[in-house]
Amino acid sequence: PTTNSPSKASSTTANDWENRYRTTLKDLDPDGNATVRIQTKAGTPDNRNARLERQRTMDFALGGEHLFGALSMDWHASYAKASEERPNERYIDFQLKKQKFDMDLSDERQPFASPKTGSTMTLNDEFSLKELTEQQEDIKEQDLKFSANFKLPFKNGNKLKFGAKVVRKTKDKEVDFYEYSPLDEDAFMTNSLANTVDQTNKNFMPDNK
Numbered sequence: 001p002t003t004n005s006p007s008k009a010s011s012t013t014a015n016d017w018e019n020r021y022r023t024t025l026k027d028l029d030p031d032g033n034a035t036v037r038i039q040t041k042a043g044t045p046d047n048r049n050a051r052l053e054r055q056r057t058m059d060f061a062l063g064g065e066h067l068f069g070a071l072s073m074d075w076h077a078s079y080a081k082a083s084e085e086r087p088n089e090r091y092i093d094f095q096l097k098k099q100k101f102d103m104d105l106s107d108e109r110q111p112f113a114s115p116k117t118g119s120t121m122t123l124n125d126e127f128s129l130k131e132l133t134e135q136q137e138d139i140k141e142q143d144l145k146f147s148a149n150f151k152l153p154f155k156n157g158n159k160l161k162f163g164a165k166v167v168r169k170t171k172d173k174e175v176d177f178y179e180y181s182p183l184d185e186d187a188f189m190t191n192s193l194a195n196t197v198d199q200t201n202k203n204f205m206p207d208n209k
Contacts, residue, residue: 005064012057017043017050021199023121025101025113032101032116037130038123039093047088054085075148086137092192093131094123125193129185136176144168 020041028034043051063076099119104112115121149163182188 005062007060007062009058009060011059012055014055016053016055017048018053019050019199025099026095028101028103028113032103032113034099034101034113036096036099036121036127037093038095038127039091042090042092044088044090051089052085052087054087055083057082070153072151073148075146077146078144080141080143082141084137084139086135089135089137091131091133093129094127095130096120096127123193123196125189127189129182129189129192132180132182134178134180136174138174139172141171142169 018041020039022037022039022041024037024039025034026037041051042049058081059078060080061076061078064074066073066075099121100116101113101119102116104114120126145165145167147163147165150161152160154160
C-alpha cells in the first residue's frame with residue numbers, strides 16, 4: 001500500500017497576574033445618600049499578591065492517505081486539551097454607610113459623585129468589613145475527533161464513498177468557595193488598615209474628574 005501520514009503538535013502556557021481595585025456607591029437615593037464600597041481582588045504572597053490565571057493548551061493532530069489497490073483511504077485524528085486554573089482568588093470588601101454626595105448628571109455617560117463635607121470615598125478606620133472570600137477554580141476541556149473516508153471506484157466509472165466520524169468533547173469545572181469571618185473584627189480592621197498600600201493611579205481618582 002501507498003502511505004502519506006503528516007502530523008503536527010503544539011502547546012502553550014500563559015500566566016496572567018492581576019489585581020483589581022473597585023470603589024462603588026451602593027443604594028444611592030435621590031438625595032445623594034449612599035453606601036461606599038471599596039473592594040480589592042488579589043491572591044497570595046507566592047503569587048505576587050495577585051490573582052493568578054494560568055492557561056495551558058495542547059493540540060495534537062495526525063492524518064494520513066493510503067491506497068490499498070483500488071481502495072483509497074484518508075483519515076484524520078486530533079486531540080486538544082485546555083485548562084484554566086485560578087488558585088487562591090481572594091476578595092476583600094469594606095463598606096461605609098450613610099455617606100452624602102453631590103451628584104452631577106449633566107453627562108449621562110459619565111455621571112459624577114463628589115462627597116460632601118463629612119463624607120468620604122477614601123478607605124479609613126470608619127469603614128467596616130463587608131466580605132472576605134477566597135475561591136479556587138479549575139476548568140478542564142478535552143476535544144477528541146477522528147474521521148475516516150474511503151473511496152472505491154467501479155469499472156463503469158461510478159465510485160462508492162463511505163466513511164465515519166467520531167467527536168467527543170468534555171468540560172469539567174470545579175469551584176471551591178470559602179467565606180471568612182474574623183474572630184476579632186476590630187483587630188482585623190486595625191491590622192488591615194496598617195498594611196494598606198495606596199494603589200491609586202495618578203490619572204484616576206474615584207472622586208475627581
